[in-house]
Structure formats: structure tokens, C-alpha cells
Amino acid sequence: MSENLLEATGVQKHFPITKGLFRRQVGSVRAVDGIDLDVRSGETLGLVGESGCGKSTLGRLFTRILEPTAGKIVFEGQDITHKSVTQMRPLRRDVQMIFQDPYSSLNPRHTVGSIIAAPLQIQNIPTPQGLKKAVQELLELVGLNPEHYNRYPHEFSGGQRQRIGIARALALRPKLIIADEPVSALDVSIQAQVVNLLEDLQNEFDLTYVFIAHDLSVVRHISDRVAVMYLGKVVEIADRDDLYKNPRHPYTVALMSAVPVPDPVRRDRAQRERVLLTGDVPSPINPPSGCRFRTRCWKAQDICATEEPPLVTRLEDPQSHLTACHFPVVSDEVVAGRRPQPASA
Amino acid sequence: MSVNSATDRPFLEVKDLTVRFETDDGIVQAVSGSNFSLRAGQTLGIVGESGSGKSVTSLALLGLHRTRSNAKVSGEIWLDEKELVTATDEEVRKLRGGKMAMIFQDPLSAMHPYFTVGSQIVEAYRVHHPSANKKVARERAIDMLARVGIPQPERRFHDYAHQFSGGMRQRAMIAMALVNDPKLLIADEPTTALDVTVQAQILDLIRDLQEEFGSAVIMITHDLGVVAELADEVLVMYGGKVIERGPTIDLFQRPQHPYTWGLLGSMPRLDREVRDRLNPVKGSPPSLINLPDGCAFHPRCPYAGRNGDRSFKEVPVLIGGAHSVACHLPPDLRNKIFQEEVAPNL
CATH class of the missing domain: 3.40.50.300 (P-loop containing nucleotide triphosphate hydrolases)
Structure with missing residues (x-):
């Protein structure tokens, strides 16, 4: 792969919790708590994790919709960590976002034409054949009828609206698109259409994607590299096949085994091999000391409570990759968290 | 009913179930002729x-x-020898x-925000067991909360739905659905x-x-x-x-x-x-x-x-x-x- 398009170093985002008349700060939600992550040019980087793990916040930091509390974000060699809104504006041409909810991300009072034209107008992009023509080309590109530029969002189905959101993101021909759960609100058959569309557009326009999702199978399908997040940290990151074939972090192992497999013949085996995590994700206001996953981890030992594991590659394991764990899972390991017997036991 | 009907007949039988809604835009054929x-x-x-x-x-x-x-609902729904479409309210x-009981998708909107989770389960139980006194119903509710894997059920009994996490809330709703042994x-x-x-x-x-x-x-x-x-x-x-x-x-x-x-x-x-x-x-x-x-x-x-x-x-x-x-x-x-x-x- 080629050079990095975006580099994040030690990025943190803490949201203050305030109390009382004077809004005294009493704590903070540590949504993203020290992440080093590079986005390589031309790749699709998948970000997975459960709700509250900070994956959406990280996406918003990348687009600088949010400003990091600490750390540094560099886009194409430019430090954008603390750029103001005005300073960011020229860069918005290069970084765009696709949102999860195709209902709330489009203004219901604007026609599709004006929604898609807005980025072109704001950025003063010359449209030699007129704005309308430019919009119609974009509509056609995402598989919508160009005659529909005068319609309102409510006249479209969920899948079509998501295509409108994609057309808007593409209008400025960006280099990087952050897609935050772009298909999770859609029906299964429509999901596949949008995933295929995103892949086609990537090939056509040389796009780089950061694909944020909680659905591990969709992320596996679309990504080149995948980062797994837990409570504001990246716990494991690797090339797609590496990660899915040889997961090393106990959390990744548990997450993958929890996905229901659409094969009833393997039902018993899937249930037997499932790692059942107990309890819920702890609060990001007061995350556990040391390794954040230790409260739900079956391999946790004393060191996990005192020392935070760094994100490193273990040299003694040939299939290793960047994993933040003191006791990474090895291949063929009998995982202690699994159900001892099938459901009948 | 025949003598061996209990073994031969399925517990639930739905015949030609049709549900239509009349709206301003026309008739919505939501379900047409389902059999199962x-x-x-x-x-x-x-x-x-x-x-x-x-x-x-x-x-x-x-x-x-x-x-x-x-x-407009038509067709037949037989639940354990009882027809439901024509039954009275x-x-x-x-x-x-x-x-019969139901677990809904979104437990936060399916539960009442104003009453404690425990009191809602107690209510569900007492509606169907009018003779049960409060103490029995309460014990039953706590028992159900424990059964669905909620830690410290005596304490959580007094919590409101918003104080539960998503998974715990879904467990509480399952407890509510199962309280009458549906x-x-x-x-x-x-x-x-x-x-x-x-x-x-x-x-x-x-x-x-x-x-x-x-x-x-x-x-x-x-x-x-x-x-x-x-x-x-x-x-x-x-x-x-x-x-x-x-x-x-x-x-x-x-x-x-x-x-x-x-x-x-x-x-x-x-x-x-x-x-x-x-x-x-x-x-x-x-x-x-x-x-x-x-x-x-x-x-x-x-x-x-x-x-x-x-x-x-x-x-x-x-x-x-x-x-x-x-x-x-x-x-x-x-x-x-x-x-x-x-x-x-x-």
C-alpha cells in the first residue's frame, strides 16, 4: 500500500460532564482515549466495535467535525488538529462524510437537487454545464433517476435516500470518505446494493474509505484493514484476512463468535464455540484501570488491572499483528469462556 | 373436539389471515392470506x-x-382450541x-418510563392472577428478574427502565413477558x-x-x-x-x-x-x-x-x-x- 492519507497520533476526545448552575465540570466521558491510527491512501479501513466504543466519535474527529482534546491529526501532511472552521473549509473538499440515518441526514424542506448542489455552491466549484447538469450527473452516478432532482427526500425510500447522501458526499470529488454505519438502517437486500455501489465508486474515483460499522460481516466484506475498538481504544488492528482468520485479542474472538451464522447445520457447533461475554460494556466515564476489557475477559490476571497493554506485535507468534493484550489468544487455543456443553447441558 | 385433538392439533393454527388498513391513500394490504x-x-x-x-x-x-x-382482520387464528379473530375483546x-405474550424490539419504548420495572412486572402478574397478593406477586417478579440473569434482582426491582442498560432492559422485558408462563x-x-x-x-x-x-x-x-x-x-x-x-x-x-x-x-x-x-x-x-x-x-x-x-x-x-x-x-x-x-x- 502507498503512503498515509491521514495520520492520527494519541488522539483523545473527552466530553465534559457538567453539574449545577455554574456548569462545574465533574467528570468526563472519555469517548476516544488515546488512539494511534493511520489511514492509507486508497484503502478501506473498517472500524468495528459495540455501541459506545467511540468509533463514531473517532470518525467525527477525522473529519474535524469535532476537535480533539489531545493528540494530533495530520491530513496529507497538514496538521489539522486545531484548525478553525474557516481554516478547515478548503479541506472539506477532500474529506466528506456519509451518515447512518438517511432520514435525519437530509433536510426535508430542500429538494434533492439543492441538497446535492449545496457543497458545490459553498465551495464555489465551477460547473461548466450548469449546476443542474452537475447534480443530474451525480444522481445518475449513484443509480438514481436524474429527472428526480426536483423531488423532496420524503418521496424516496431509505435505500434511495442513502444514495442521495452518497451523491452529496461525492459532489466535491473528495479523497477521503468517512462512512458512519452507512448501511445499518437499510434492509438486507438494499444493504447489498449500497455496499456494491460504494465499492464501484471507490474503484472509479480512487476513494479512500473509513467504514464505521458494528456489523462484522459487512466490515469484513468491504475492508482492506480492520481496527477493533473497545471503550475508546483500538485493541486490535490488522489486514482483513489476518484479523478474521487469526484474531488475537480476546474481545475480537468473543465479538466474532457472537455473530449468528446463517447455517442451521452448524447451529450446535456455533453455539458450543461461542464465547459468551458476561455483563455490559463498562462506562467510559470511569473505565477500568489497566486493560479496559479485563472486567469481561476470561484470561484476565493481576497484571491486567495494573498495567495497560500496549498495541504491539508479538514476535514469537508468526501470525501476530498489532494487539493490545497481555495474554493474546493463540491459534487452536481452547477458549475458557465457551459454553462447556451444548445448550442441553 | 375429538378426543386426541390435544396431540394432533398444533398449538397455534393460523388460517388465511388477512389484515388490511384503510388509509387516506388507499387500502394497505399488510397481510394477505397467511397460513401457518x-x-x-x-x-x-x-x-x-x-x-x-x-x-x-x-x-x-x-x-x-x-x-x-x-x-380489518379476517381469517382464523386458533390458539389451543380457541378462535381469536371472532373472540370478544x-x-x-x-x-x-x-x-400469549410478546417481546418488543425496543424495550425503552415498550416499558413505562414513570413506573419502576418491578411494579410493571407485578402489574402484569396480578392482572392475570387477581387472587395473588402483593407480596406473592413481588416475589414472583424478583424471581423472574433473577431467572433472566439480572444481578441483584431485589435492588433492580426498584429501578426505572432508563436505569437499565440496553441488554438488561431487554432481559427485564423478557421477565415481564414470561411472568405468567405464556x-x-x-x-x-x-x-x-x-x-x-x-x-x-x-x-x-x-x-x-x-x-x-x-x-x-x-x-x-x-x-x-x-x-x-x-x-x-x-x-x-x-x-x-x-x-x-x-x-x-x-x-x-x-x-x-x-x-x-x-x-x-x-x-x-x-x-x-x-x-x-x-x-x-x-x-x-x-x-x-x-x-x-x-x-x-x-x-x-x-x-x-x-x-x-x-x-x-x-x-x-x-x-x-x-x-x-x-x-x-x-x-x-x-x-x-x-x-x-x-x-x-x-
Whole structure:
């Protein structure tokens, strides 16, 4: 792969919790708590994790919709960590976002034409054949009828609206698109259409994607590299096949085994091999000391409570990759968290 | 009723269930002519996309359309020798929450924000056990909370729904649904709002409780993975109709309807190698006000023209034995298409 398009170093985002008349700060939600992550040019980087793990916040930091509390974000060699809104504006041409909810991300009072034209107008992009023509080309590109530029969002189905959101993101021909759960609100058959569309557009326009999702199978399908997040940290990151074939972090192992497999013949085996995590994700206001996953981890030992594991590659394991764990899972390991017997036991 | 009816007759039998809503825009044919049955201790999965009629089916079973004047329900619903469509409101009310109960998708909106979780479970119990005093009901509620795996149930009894996490809230709702030992449990997308590790916990819980109580379960979902894990039999719905029905293993190994093929082809799967491309169903689901003529799926079906123009004119009926399908393609041709064109890409 080629050079990095975006580099994040030690990025943190803490949201203050305030109390009382004077809004005294009493704590903070540590949504993203020290992440080093590079986005390589031309790749699709998948970000997975459960709700509250900070994956959406990280996406918003990348687009600088949010400003990091600490750390540094560099886009194409430019430090954008603390750029103001005005300073960011020229860069918005290069970084765009696709949102999860195709209902709330489009203004219901604007026609599709004006929604898609807005980025072109704001950025003063010359449209030699007129704005309308430019919009119609974009509509056609995402598989919508160009005659529909005068319609309102409510006249479209969920899948079509998501295509409108994609057309808007593409209008400025960006280099990087952050897609935050772009298909999770859609029906299964429509999901596949949008995933295929995103892949086609990537090939056509040389796009780089950061694909944020909680659905591990969709992320596996679309990504080149995948980062797994837990409570504001990246716990494991690797090339797609590496990660899915040889997961090393106990959390990744548990997450993958929890996905229901659409094969009833393997039902018993899937249930037997499932790692059942107990309890819920702890609060990001007061995350556990040391390794954040230790409260739900079956391999946790004393060191996990005192020392935070760094994100490193273990040299003694040939299939290793960047994993933040003191006791990474090895291949063929009998995982202690699994159900001892099938459901009948 | 005949003597051996208890063993021969399924616990739940639905015949020609039709639900229509009259709206300003026209008549919405939400469910048209559904037939299915379910035995005690068995799980029936109903799959379909939004607007396929799966949720309306479940609400009709519970008689929850009765208060809506624009809803017209016809057909027969036999629950344990009792017909529900023609039953009085009072009769249905007695069954609802007692013999049949429901788990909803979003527990935060299904529970009352103003009352404690415990008091809501107590209420559910006392409605169906008027003779039970408060203490008995309270013990029963705490027992149920413990049963569904809520830690410190005595303390959580006094909490409100918003104080529970998503997974715990769903557990509390399951406790509420099960408090009267229902013989039929309807779960409408019970895990869709949950994270995958929590989903695994909840599915496990439903499975264990079903074994313990021997109830019949209807699992409504859009996730074929969930169905494959839990169901004994599966209904696939499209445009308000059951278009395929069969035992789970059969349906996944030899799916018959082109729409079922499309659903299976649309999903990326963790248990297979990565495919270059997904094979989505083209187009989008039909409007239930204005269903296409003939087979409702024909505008999206790649094989609709392969057998003359019947698909465009005539509504196919569900035919076949245990594994039945509503499709005009002759079985031989359908098998050939599946073997040669569909299966290699699944």
C-alpha cells in the first residue's frame, strides 16, 4: 500500500460532564482515549466495535467535525488538529462524510437537487454545464433517476435516500470518505446494493474509505484493514484476512463468535464455540484501570488491572499483528469462556 | 373436539389471515392470506424486510389491532382450541399477557418510563392472577428478574427502565413477558437494537427459557442468522404474503423462492470466504397499497419471464408439503436455476 492519507497520533476526545448552575465540570466521558491510527491512501479501513466504543466519535474527529482534546491529526501532511472552521473549509473538499440515518441526514424542506448542489455552491466549484447538469450527473452516478432532482427526500425510500447522501458526499470529488454505519438502517437486500455501489465508486474515483460499522460481516466484506475498538481504544488492528482468520485479542474472538451464522447445520457447533461475554460494556466515564476489557475477559490476571497493554506485535507468534493484550489468544487455543456443553447441558 | 385433538392439533393454527388498513391513500394490504401453524415447544421464524407484514402478523395474533377502527382482520387464528379473530375483546384481553405474550424490539419504548420495572412486572402478574397478593406477586417478579440473569434482582426491582442498560432492559422485558408462563411467546426483532455480544446472550436466554417452560416461540426478524440459530421452521414473507415456508435446515440448504435466494445472496457471511461482490436483489420492496399485478416479486425477480407471462398476471399460491413455495417457476426449472446459477454464488 502507498503512503498515509491521514495520520492520527494519541488522539483523545473527552466530553465534559457538567453539574449545577455554574456548569462545574465533574467528570468526563472519555469517548476516544488515546488512539494511534493511520489511514492509507486508497484503502478501506473498517472500524468495528459495540455501541459506545467511540468509533463514531473517532470518525467525527477525522473529519474535524469535532476537535480533539489531545493528540494530533495530520491530513496529507497538514496538521489539522486545531484548525478553525474557516481554516478547515478548503479541506472539506477532500474529506466528506456519509451518515447512518438517511432520514435525519437530509433536510426535508430542500429538494434533492439543492441538497446535492449545496457543497458545490459553498465551495464555489465551477460547473461548466450548469449546476443542474452537475447534480443530474451525480444522481445518475449513484443509480438514481436524474429527472428526480426536483423531488423532496420524503418521496424516496431509505435505500434511495442513502444514495442521495452518497451523491452529496461525492459532489466535491473528495479523497477521503468517512462512512458512519452507512448501511445499518437499510434492509438486507438494499444493504447489498449500497455496499456494491460504494465499492464501484471507490474503484472509479480512487476513494479512500473509513467504514464505521458494528456489523462484522459487512466490515469484513468491504475492508482492506480492520481496527477493533473497545471503550475508546483500538485493541486490535490488522489486514482483513489476518484479523478474521487469526484474531488475537480476546474481545475480537468473543465479538466474532457472537455473530449468528446463517447455517442451521452448524447451529450446535456455533453455539458450543461461542464465547459468551458476561455483563455490559463498562462506562467510559470511569473505565477500568489497566486493560479496559479485563472486567469481561476470561484470561484476565493481576497484571491486567495494573498495567495497560500496549498495541504491539508479538514476535514469537508468526501470525501476530498489532494487539493490545497481555495474554493474546493463540491459534487452536481452547477458549475458557465457551459454553462447556451444548445448550442441553 | 375429538378426543386426541390435544396431540394432533398444533398449538397455534393460523388460517388465511388477512389484515388490511384503510388509509387516506388507499387500502394497505399488510397481510394477505397467511397460513401457518406451530406446536408447543417449537420455534417458528418469520423473516422479511420492512413492510413485508411480519410485525403486523404478530400484532394480529395478539389482537392488538382491535382498537384501531381502520384495521380489518379476517381469517382464523386458533390458539389451543380457541378462535381469536371472532373472540370478544374481553376474551382476548384475558389471553394477552397470560397465555400469549410478546417481546418488543425496543424495550425503552415498550416499558413505562414513570413506573419502576418491578411494579410493571407485578402489574402484569396480578392482572392475570387477581387472587395473588402483593407480596406473592413481588416475589414472583424478583424471581423472574433473577431467572433472566439480572444481578441483584431485589435492588433492580426498584429501578426505572432508563436505569437499565440496553441488554438488561431487554432481559427485564423478557421477565415481564414470561411472568405468567405464556404458552406462546412472540418476539418481534428482540435483538435488533442490541450489540452482537449482548444479542448472543439474549438469544441464549430465550433458548434456555423455552426449554425450561416448553412454550412455543415465534421469532420475527430480518436477520437470517438469528433464524438459523433458533428456528425449527421458517416463513419468508414478501409484500404481505408468505412466499416460502419450510423446516429451517431444508430452507437454508435448498431455498426455493428467488426472493429467498436474493436474501441469502445479499448477506456477506463470516462462515464463507470473502466474495468479490454481493448479489443484491435489484429494486426495492413494493408498496402495500399498490402491489404489482401477478406475483408481487416479479418486478425484482431475475427469472420472472422464464416461464411465459404467468408471473405478471397470476398471483402464485403457496404449494408443496412441509417445504412449500409460492412461485410460478416449475419445480424442475427452479431446481436447475438454483443449482446452476444461484448456489455457486451463495
